[in-house]
Amino acid sequence: MTDTHVLGLAASKEREAHTYSGYPMLLVLLLLAAVQVFGVLHLVRNGEGAMIALVIAVPILLVLVAAGFYMLQPNQAAAITLFGDYRGTDRTTGLRWVWPWMMRTKVSVRANNFISDTIKVNDLRGNPIEMAAQIVYRVVDTAQTLFDVDDYKEFVRVQVEAAIRTVGARYPYDDFDQEDITLRGHLEEVGIELKREIRARLAVAGITVDECGFTHLAYAREIAGAMLRRQQAQAVVAARQTLVHGAVGMVEMALEELSEKDVVELDDERRAAMVSNLMVVLCGERDTQPVVNAGSLYT
Secondary structure (H helix, E strand, C coil): CCHHHHHCCCCCCCCECCCEEHHHHHHHHHHHHHHHHHHHHHHHHHCCHHHHHHHHHHHHHHHHHHCCEEEECCCEEEEEEECCEEEEEECCCEEEECCCCCEEEEEECCCEEEECCCEEEECCCCCEEEEEEEEEEEECCHHHHHHCCCCHHHHHHHHHHHHHHHHHCCCCCCCCCCCCCCCCCCHHHHHHHHHHHHHHHHHHHCEEEEEEEEEEEEECHHHHHHHHHHHHHHHHHHHHHHHHHHHHHHHHHHHHHHHHCCCCCCCHHHHHHHHHHHHHHHHCCCCCCCCCCCCCCCC
16 A cells, blocks of 8 residues: 555656747747738728728737747756646756647746755653654655645655654664664664654655765764763673673783793792782772782781
8 A cells, every 4th residue: 555545645647748949939020020020010091891800819819829939948847737736747948839728837846955944853751852864755646736736845844754753653763782772882783773764754746866875864862861860870890890701811910921831839829819819909990009028928
Protein backbone atom coordinates (compact mmCIF):
# COMPACT_ATOMS: atom_id res chain seq x y z
CA MET A 1 0.00 0.00 0.00
CA THR A 2 1.45 3.35 -1.04
CA ASP A 3 1.82 6.37 1.23
CA THR A 4 -0.82 8.17 -0.81
CA HIS A 5 -3.41 5.51 -0.11
CA VAL A 6 -2.47 5.51 3.55
CA LEU A 7 -3.13 9.24 3.76
CA GLY A 8 -6.39 8.81 1.90
CA LEU A 9 -5.46 11.20 -0.93
CA ALA A 10 -6.13 10.81 -4.64
CA ALA A 11 -2.73 11.38 -6.21
CA SER A 12 -2.47 13.49 -9.35
CA LYS A 13 0.04 12.41 -11.96
CA GLU A 14 2.03 14.75 -14.13
CA ARG A 15 1.66 14.37 -17.89
CA GLU A 16 2.90 16.34 -20.87
CA ALA A 17 0.78 19.27 -21.98
CA HIS A 18 -0.05 20.04 -25.62
CA THR A 19 1.55 23.44 -26.11
CA TYR A 20 3.30 25.18 -28.98
CA SER A 21 6.47 27.10 -29.61
CA GLY A 22 5.93 30.80 -29.22
CA TYR A 23 8.11 31.88 -32.14
CA PRO A 24 5.74 30.89 -35.00
CA MET A 25 2.90 32.51 -33.10
CA LEU A 26 5.03 35.63 -32.71
CA LEU A 27 5.24 35.80 -36.51
CA VAL A 28 1.47 35.39 -36.68
CA LEU A 29 1.12 38.26 -34.21
CA LEU A 30 3.37 40.50 -36.31
CA LEU A 31 1.48 39.52 -39.46
CA LEU A 32 -1.84 40.40 -37.83
CA ALA A 33 -0.42 43.72 -36.73
CA ALA A 34 0.71 44.45 -40.27
CA VAL A 35 -2.72 43.50 -41.64
CA GLN A 36 -4.33 45.83 -39.10
CA VAL A 37 -2.13 48.72 -40.13
CA PHE A 38 -2.83 48.03 -43.79
CA GLY A 39 -6.57 47.79 -43.15
CA VAL A 40 -6.69 51.05 -41.25
CA LEU A 41 -4.80 52.87 -44.01
CA HIS A 42 -7.00 51.35 -46.70
CA LEU A 43 -10.13 52.20 -44.72
CA VAL A 44 -9.05 55.82 -44.42
CA ARG A 45 -8.55 56.05 -48.16
CA ASN A 46 -11.54 54.07 -49.50
CA GLY A 47 -13.98 53.37 -46.67
CA GLU A 48 -15.05 49.93 -47.99
CA GLY A 49 -17.38 47.76 -45.88
CA ALA A 50 -15.23 44.62 -46.10
CA MET A 51 -12.22 46.54 -44.88
CA ILE A 52 -14.24 47.83 -41.93
CA ALA A 53 -15.01 44.25 -40.88
CA LEU A 54 -11.33 43.38 -41.22
CA VAL A 55 -10.27 46.31 -39.09
CA ILE A 56 -12.69 45.19 -36.37
CA ALA A 57 -11.72 41.48 -36.47
CA VAL A 58 -7.95 41.83 -36.54
CA PRO A 59 -7.63 43.57 -33.12
CA ILE A 60 -9.63 40.73 -31.56
CA LEU A 61 -7.25 38.19 -33.09
CA LEU A 62 -4.28 40.27 -31.93
CA VAL A 63 -5.51 40.17 -28.35
CA LEU A 64 -6.18 36.42 -28.49
CA VAL A 65 -2.74 35.62 -29.92
CA ALA A 66 -0.89 37.96 -27.56
CA ALA A 67 -2.65 36.50 -24.50
CA GLY A 68 -1.32 33.01 -25.22
CA PHE A 69 2.39 33.79 -24.83
CA TYR A 70 4.45 32.77 -21.80
CA MET A 71 8.12 32.04 -21.12
CA LEU A 72 9.81 29.18 -19.27
CA GLN A 73 13.32 29.36 -17.85
CA PRO A 74 15.57 26.31 -17.36
CA ASN A 75 14.29 24.06 -14.53
CA GLN A 76 10.89 25.69 -14.63
CA ALA A 77 7.56 24.11 -15.55
CA ALA A 78 4.04 25.35 -16.26
CA ALA A 79 0.93 23.39 -15.34
CA ILE A 80 -1.85 23.95 -17.90
CA THR A 81 -5.49 23.92 -16.78
CA LEU A 82 -8.71 24.42 -18.73
CA PHE A 83 -11.63 25.63 -16.59
CA GLY A 84 -10.10 23.92 -13.55
CA ASP A 85 -9.29 20.67 -15.39
CA TYR A 86 -5.61 19.72 -15.44
CA ARG A 87 -4.43 19.38 -19.05
CA GLY A 88 -0.73 18.65 -18.56
CA THR A 89 2.62 20.23 -17.75
CA ASP A 90 4.97 22.03 -20.12
CA ARG A 91 8.69 21.75 -19.30
CA THR A 92 10.09 23.08 -22.61
CA THR A 93 12.16 26.20 -22.05
CA GLY A 94 11.93 29.39 -24.09
CA LEU A 95 9.02 31.35 -25.55
CA ARG A 96 5.87 29.21 -25.49
CA TRP A 97 2.28 29.65 -26.63
CA VAL A 98 -1.00 28.03 -25.69
CA TRP A 99 -4.62 28.89 -26.29
CA PRO A 100 -5.36 32.00 -24.22
CA TRP A 101 -8.31 30.43 -22.37
CA MET A 102 -5.94 27.90 -20.83
CA MET A 103 -4.43 28.96 -17.47
CA ARG A 104 -0.69 28.56 -16.82
CA THR A 105 0.72 28.05 -13.30
CA LYS A 106 4.51 28.14 -13.14
CA VAL A 107 6.39 25.89 -10.73
CA SER A 108 10.12 25.85 -10.06
CA VAL A 109 11.72 22.40 -10.31
CA ARG A 110 15.10 23.65 -9.11
CA ALA A 111 16.78 22.26 -6.01
CA ASN A 112 15.72 24.03 -2.82
CA ASN A 113 17.58 24.12 0.48
CA PHE A 114 15.58 24.01 3.71
CA ILE A 115 16.90 24.24 7.29
CA SER A 116 14.43 23.33 10.00
CA ASP A 117 14.02 25.16 13.28
CA THR A 118 15.69 23.66 16.35
CA ILE A 119 13.03 21.56 18.04
CA LYS A 120 12.97 19.67 21.33
CA VAL A 121 12.54 15.90 21.04
CA ASN A 122 12.44 13.09 23.60
CA ASP A 123 14.83 10.32 22.63
CA LEU A 124 14.24 6.58 23.13
CA ARG A 125 15.01 6.85 26.85
CA GLY A 126 12.90 9.93 27.40
CA ASN A 127 15.79 12.40 27.60
CA PRO A 128 14.96 15.81 26.10
CA ILE A 129 17.31 16.69 23.23
CA GLU A 130 17.47 19.47 20.66
CA MET A 131 17.55 18.59 16.97
CA ALA A 132 17.59 20.42 13.64
CA ALA A 133 18.22 19.24 10.09
CA GLN A 134 18.76 20.56 6.60
CA ILE A 135 17.46 18.99 3.39
CA VAL A 136 17.87 19.62 -0.32
CA TYR A 137 14.60 18.90 -2.11
CA ARG A 138 13.07 19.46 -5.53
CA VAL A 139 9.73 19.07 -7.25
CA VAL A 140 9.49 16.00 -9.50
CA ASP A 141 5.73 15.88 -10.13
CA THR A 142 4.16 19.29 -10.63
CA ALA A 143 0.61 17.91 -10.67
CA GLN A 144 0.95 16.45 -7.18
CA THR A 145 2.73 19.56 -5.92
CA LEU A 146 0.00 21.92 -7.13
CA PHE A 147 -3.16 19.87 -6.73
CA ASP A 148 -2.54 17.34 -3.90
CA VAL A 149 -1.28 19.79 -1.25
CA ASP A 150 -2.32 23.35 -0.50
CA ASP A 151 1.08 25.00 0.10
CA TYR A 152 3.95 22.66 -0.71
CA LYS A 153 6.62 24.76 1.03
CA GLU A 154 4.67 24.79 4.29
CA PHE A 155 3.99 21.09 3.77
CA VAL A 156 7.74 20.47 3.52
CA ARG A 157 8.40 22.40 6.73
CA VAL A 158 5.79 20.52 8.76
CA GLN A 159 6.73 17.08 7.44
CA VAL A 160 10.47 17.62 8.03
CA GLU A 161 9.81 18.51 11.66
CA ALA A 162 7.52 15.50 12.04
CA ALA A 163 10.17 13.21 10.55
CA ILE A 164 12.83 14.59 12.92
CA ARG A 165 10.59 13.85 15.90
CA THR A 166 9.87 10.34 14.65
CA VAL A 167 13.49 9.40 14.00
CA GLY A 168 14.73 11.11 17.16
CA ALA A 169 12.36 9.03 19.29
CA ARG A 170 13.67 5.75 17.85
CA TYR A 171 17.21 5.97 19.28
CA PRO A 172 18.91 7.11 22.45
CA TYR A 173 21.06 10.21 22.20
CA ASP A 174 24.03 8.38 23.71
CA ASP A 175 24.74 4.88 24.99
CA PHE A 176 27.36 4.66 27.72
CA ASP A 177 27.57 0.88 27.26
CA GLN A 178 28.23 1.25 23.50
CA GLU A 179 25.68 -1.44 22.64
CA ASP A 180 22.92 0.38 20.74
CA ILE A 181 22.80 2.65 17.71
CA THR A 182 22.77 6.22 19.01
CA LEU A 183 21.99 9.62 17.53
CA ARG A 184 25.37 11.06 18.49
CA GLY A 185 27.52 8.06 17.64
CA HIS A 186 25.88 6.99 14.37
CA LEU A 187 25.06 10.22 12.56
CA GLU A 188 25.47 8.71 9.10
CA GLU A 189 23.14 5.77 9.71
CA VAL A 190 20.53 7.94 11.42
CA GLY A 191 20.84 10.56 8.65
CA ILE A 192 20.07 7.91 6.02
CA GLU A 193 16.99 6.83 7.97
CA LEU A 194 15.88 10.46 8.33
CA LYS A 195 16.24 10.95 4.57
CA ARG A 196 14.16 7.83 3.92
CA GLU A 197 11.50 9.01 6.38
CA ILE A 198 11.27 12.49 4.83
CA ARG A 199 11.11 11.06 1.30
CA ALA A 200 8.19 8.84 2.25
CA ARG A 201 6.34 11.78 3.79
CA LEU A 202 6.95 14.15 0.84
CA ALA A 203 6.11 11.63 -1.88
CA VAL A 204 2.42 12.61 -1.69
CA ALA A 205 3.41 16.15 -2.73
CA GLY A 206 5.52 15.02 -5.70
CA ILE A 207 8.76 16.05 -3.98
CA THR A 208 11.98 14.10 -3.58
CA VAL A 209 14.93 14.65 -1.25
CA ASP A 210 18.46 14.70 -2.68
CA GLU A 211 20.42 15.39 0.52
CA CYS A 212 19.73 15.32 4.23
CA GLY A 213 21.77 15.86 7.39
CA PHE A 214 21.66 17.15 10.95
CA THR A 215 22.68 20.74 11.66
CA HIS A 216 22.13 20.63 15.43
CA LEU A 217 22.10 17.74 17.89
CA ALA A 218 22.57 18.21 21.63
CA TYR A 219 21.03 17.56 25.01
CA ALA A 220 18.41 20.08 26.07
CA ARG A 221 19.67 22.80 28.39
CA GLU A 222 17.88 21.50 31.48
CA ILE A 223 19.86 18.23 31.48
CA ALA A 224 23.00 19.23 29.59
CA GLY A 225 25.00 19.89 32.78
CA ALA A 226 24.06 16.58 34.39
CA MET A 227 24.83 14.62 31.23
CA LEU A 228 28.19 16.37 30.90
CA ARG A 229 29.12 15.35 34.43
CA ARG A 230 28.05 11.81 33.63
CA GLN A 231 30.24 11.73 30.54
CA GLN A 232 33.17 13.11 32.53
CA ALA A 233 32.69 10.47 35.23
CA GLN A 234 32.56 7.76 32.59
CA ALA A 235 35.79 9.05 31.07
CA VAL A 236 37.49 9.03 34.49
CA VAL A 237 36.34 5.46 35.15
CA ALA A 238 37.53 4.32 31.74
CA ALA A 239 40.92 5.97 32.30
CA ARG A 240 41.24 4.35 35.71
CA GLN A 241 40.40 0.94 34.30
CA THR A 242 43.07 1.29 31.64
CA LEU A 243 45.62 2.49 34.21
CA VAL A 244 44.91 -0.35 36.63
CA HIS A 245 45.02 -2.94 33.86
CA GLY A 246 48.43 -1.67 32.75
CA ALA A 247 49.74 -1.49 36.33
CA VAL A 248 48.73 -5.07 37.05
CA GLY A 249 50.56 -6.22 33.96
CA MET A 250 53.70 -4.31 34.92
CA VAL A 251 53.66 -5.70 38.49
CA GLU A 252 53.18 -9.22 37.21
CA MET A 253 56.07 -8.82 34.79
CA ALA A 254 58.35 -7.39 37.53
CA LEU A 255 57.63 -10.26 39.91
CA GLU A 256 58.20 -12.86 37.20
CA GLU A 257 61.57 -11.40 36.21
CA LEU A 258 62.70 -11.11 39.85
CA SER A 259 61.83 -14.75 40.41
CA GLU A 260 63.44 -15.99 37.17
CA LYS A 261 66.74 -14.16 37.78
CA ASP A 262 66.87 -14.98 41.51
CA VAL A 263 67.41 -11.34 42.34
CA VAL A 264 65.62 -11.70 45.62
CA GLU A 265 63.66 -14.44 47.32
CA LEU A 266 60.20 -13.24 48.18
CA ASP A 267 57.79 -14.95 50.49
CA ASP A 268 54.07 -14.21 50.40
CA GLU A 269 54.28 -11.24 52.77
CA ARG A 270 57.15 -9.58 50.91
CA ARG A 271 55.43 -10.24 47.61
CA ALA A 272 52.25 -8.60 48.89
CA ALA A 273 54.21 -5.59 50.16
CA MET A 274 56.00 -5.19 46.83
CA VAL A 275 52.74 -5.46 44.93
CA SER A 276 51.17 -2.81 47.16
CA ASN A 277 54.11 -0.43 46.73
CA LEU A 278 54.24 -0.89 42.96
CA MET A 279 50.51 -0.35 42.59
CA VAL A 280 50.72 2.87 44.61
CA VAL A 281 53.60 4.11 42.47
CA LEU A 282 51.95 3.18 39.14
CA CYS A 283 48.36 4.20 39.92
CA GLY A 284 48.93 7.31 42.04
CA GLU A 285 48.10 10.70 40.56
CA ARG A 286 51.01 12.39 42.38
CA ASP A 287 54.70 11.66 42.30
CA THR A 288 55.68 9.24 45.06
CA GLN A 289 58.32 10.02 47.67
CA PRO A 290 60.84 7.20 48.19
CA VAL A 291 61.30 5.87 51.75
CA VAL A 292 64.54 4.10 52.65
CA ASN A 293 63.99 1.18 55.01
CA ALA A 294 67.13 0.67 57.10
CA GLY A 295 65.71 -2.19 59.08
CA SER A 296 63.87 -5.36 58.27
CA LEU A 297 60.54 -5.77 56.59
CA TYR A 298 59.31 -7.50 59.75
CA THR A 299 60.40 -4.82 62.29
